[in-house]
Amino acid sequence: VVEMRDGRAFSPRYNDIYFSNGDTVDSHRVFLEPAKVGQRIARNSLFTVAELGFGTGLNFVVTATEFLKKRSNPSRLRFVSFEKHPLTLLDLRQVGQRWNQSLPFVNQLLDQYPPAIAGWHRRFFEGGDIELSIYIGDVDNGFRDFLDRDQRGVDAWFLDGFSPDRNPAMWQESMLSRLHTLTRVGGSVTTFSAAGSVRRILQRNGFQLERVNSLPDKRHTLCGWLTTPSFKPRLHPSEAVVAGGGLAGCAAANALAKKGINVTLLEPTGQVAQSTSSVPTAITHVRLSGSRSPEAKRRLQGYTFSIPLIASILNSASTGVLQLDGTNAAHAQLRSIADTLGDWIQFVEADQASDIAGTSLSRSAAYFPKSAVVSIPDLCKNLICHPRIELIKGVLGHDLSLTTVIATGTTIPQRLALPPLEITTVPGQIDCFSTSPKLARLRTTVVDDGYVIPSSPSILTSGSTYEHDRWDPSYGTRTNRTRLGKLFGHALFRWVQRYRGWRCVTSDRIPIIGQAADDLWLSLGYGSSATTSALLAAETIASGIVGEFPPLDTHTLDVTDPMRFADRQKRRPNPFTK
Ligand SMILES: Cc1cc2nc3c(=O)[nH]c(=O)nc-3n(C[C@H](O)[C@H](O)[C@H](O)COP(=O)(O)OP(=O)(O)OC[C@H]3O[C@@H](n4cnc5c(N)ncnc54)[C@H](O)[C@@H]3O)c2cc1C
CATH class of the missing domain: 3.30.9.10 (D-Amino Acid Oxidase, subunit A, domain 2)
Known part of the structure; x- marks a missing residue:
């Protein structure tokens, strides 16, 4: 909950302000300018900022705006942030009103703002050139996950939690002492807190610090540079092959191209969306169930990831979906799930549902106002409109000399050494x-x-x-x-x-997403929900190929692991072989 006190956004939970009166000026003065973020963005084709404490998102919108001013083409900004208590959309709107004149990015953030589901949420802006990943939950879990899985590194750390005495979890030694392990050459740290404890930990771990005079507040802040970085970013391939011109393949090609990879998209017909993806009318919808399993979470994250992405690709408006009570989830379950999902999914009684539908409905419903009706062929065509994607008429052979993604739907290539698939x-x-x-x-x-x-x-x-x-x-x-x-x-x-x-349906009704061998990745088995699964899967696979951390935590990814059937077949035969 945010309160406005004397024009400042205040958190009663931490008994502290989010930013002082200068707000956007503060963000520049404390975080961007001392670390020369603008100049460094201009020199780098990929610039990564990691921030402890997303708060109002101010540092993100300021950095994104700076990126657009200073970038050299082509380039990308990755902004990774951690937040235990995300603001509600309502609060964020209220706070964002202050800056949306000067920072048009605020409205884009509001449109895509994730629901309070624990875990990673990734969003794209400017056609994918700006990527925001927010981890919602305990900062040390998210932080550890990021450090363990990201292989591209961080250029600038922003330490922006509430002050160390009010929010010690954000300034733990166990975290601050690991920043250097993922810091790239020339990497910086900036923080508004000049507390001695913070200073000492950073110095002990290789950062050379300077105090920054943050007039007119007469408050000192810190900027540090890592003197001898040991982190070596992983090199990634510059080319890849994607087999299959359906939605899964087009999405994989798009995600790879956005990360700078040249993609050959192989499709036997020479045209996209000729098989299952030729379905002309599809809905973007996720069936709600009462379950809080990793699979239920993957589906919800897939939904909230895909909706804004599809809207930006197709330039389409949402038409909404009403899921009537009783279909997969009962009244009480729908209500409790919808409660946690903010403006993404709302619970509506029968009379309200009838008003929305324009026809009489006798049951309550979960209302998905952002859902849309899409043409999958149009989506496929738009996804491959990228200068780094070349569509070629052809069939995947058995020579896999390049990194390859198999997205061949119901036709699994026979001559490849794949794990058992059901x-x-x-x-x-x-x-x-x-x-x-x-x-x-x-x-x-x-x-x-x-x-x-x-x-x-x-x-x-x-x-x-x-x-x-x-x-x-x-x-x-x-x-x-x-x-x-x-x-x-x-x-x-x-x-x-x-x-x-x-x-294409799997034995457990869960898609197959992930690495099957060194340079071989699978994206298969989307059943009835490719529109809300295949794009997040594509982003997961592309991140893995370039060494960037994926947008899902490991528990959620395990559920879709291509190797899972091999273990099961040690106990029982493939249920689909007669
Ligand atoms: C009636 C119906 C309604 C549906 N409604 C919805 C809906 O409302 N919402 C929703 O989200 N989903 C819906 N779906 C599901 C959705 O259409 C599919 O999940 C999705 O299109 C599958 O995409 P894909 O890329 O995995 O497979 P495909 O579209 O089948 O693409 C696979 C491609 O691989 C190619 N290929 C095969 N072998 C090779 C090879 N060796 N080398 C190279 N390429 C190869 C094929 O030619 C094909 O083009 C519906 C499906 C049906 C049947």
Whole structure:
């Protein structure tokens, strides 16, 4: 909770201010200028800032603005930050009002601000040139995770927790004494606290410190430079191959290209989105369950990561999704999950749900206001619009001389030495019906055991079937027509067209994301939810290839590990082999 006191943002929890009256000036004077951040950004193709204490996000927006002014093209800014008690969106809005005139970045941050789910949250700005990763939770856990897994290093540390006497967790010796292990050549540390304890730890660990006179406050701050860095950034390949021009492959190509890798995208048809990803109407939605398992967390993180990214790629507006109570999660569960997710997901009673949908609904619902209806082919085409991606008509052979990502959907290349995978195909169908808007008006997608999408005022799309045994298409159409009947009773619907496709589904219904051998990565098995899983998977894989820490913690990543089936098959056979 933030209180405004005499024009300053104040935290009652820590009994301290977030920043003093100068706010953006403070950020420059304490953190950027002493460490010459602007000049160093201009010289580096990748500049990484790591900050202890995200707070109001002020240092991020100031640094991002400075990056845009000073950058040399092409270049990237990585900004990594840790926060145990993130501000609510409401509080952040209130505080951000002060700067949104001078720092247009504030509004972009507000649009993408993550919910208070523990773990990593990664966001992109300026087409991926600016990357923000916030760890929500105990700072020492997040910090350790970052130090253990990042192999690219930090150029500038900003120590910006509340003062050491009020928030000692942020200034622990166990953390400060490890900063140097990930600091690059020429690396700096800046901190508003000139406390003797902080100074001594940094000096003992190789930082040469100078006191900075922060007039007009007459308060000293510290700036330090690492004299003899031992950290060596990992070198990464400059080229990679991605096999498969579906959503998983296009997303992987895009994530790699954004990190500076030249990508050859191999696709047998020579065009993207020709297989399962040819589905013309898809929703970005995550099924809520009461579970707090790593897999449930991965799905939510995938959702909140993908929504703003897809909106920026397609330049599209959200149309919202209502998930009716009873589908995978009961009323009480929906309510408790929605409570923690801020403006991402809201719990609504039946009358409110009816107002949102524009039609009468008898059940309460979880409302996803940011969800959208997307054309997966359009998404694929936009993802590969990058000068570092070359789409080539061809099939992946068995010679893997370059780093390779396999994203071949339901067709697993046979001649490669892959770990055992448990994959099957599940057909599905969506149907479009025309109707009179007077009889069947719908403003937002409604998800029950399937979904109904308002594709246009007179076209409703209903889907999708999940066919363990392949159905006759007319049976699929009857099933989808029944879904309309549940919403609109006996209104008349005229069948227009259908789309059929084959989902790639794993034995545990969890995708396969990660490294299968030294230079071989897999991105497979997205079932019915590629739009909210494949982009985060692509970012995870691309981060691994270039040696940057991935946007998911290790527990969450373990769930999608390509090697998991090998262990299971020691105990039981592959359930999909008859
Ligand atoms: C009816 C239906 C409705 C759906 N609705 C939704 C929805 O609302 N929301 C959602 O998120 N998801 C939805 N999905 C799921 C989504 O469409 C898929 O999960 C996604 O498109 C799969 O993408 P992919 O890249 O993994 O596979 P694919 O799209 O199948 O791409 C794999 C590509 O690999 C290529 N390939 C194969 N072998 C090789 C090789 N040896 N070398 C190189 N390339 C190769 C293939 O030609 C193909 O183009 C739906 C699916 C269906 C069937």
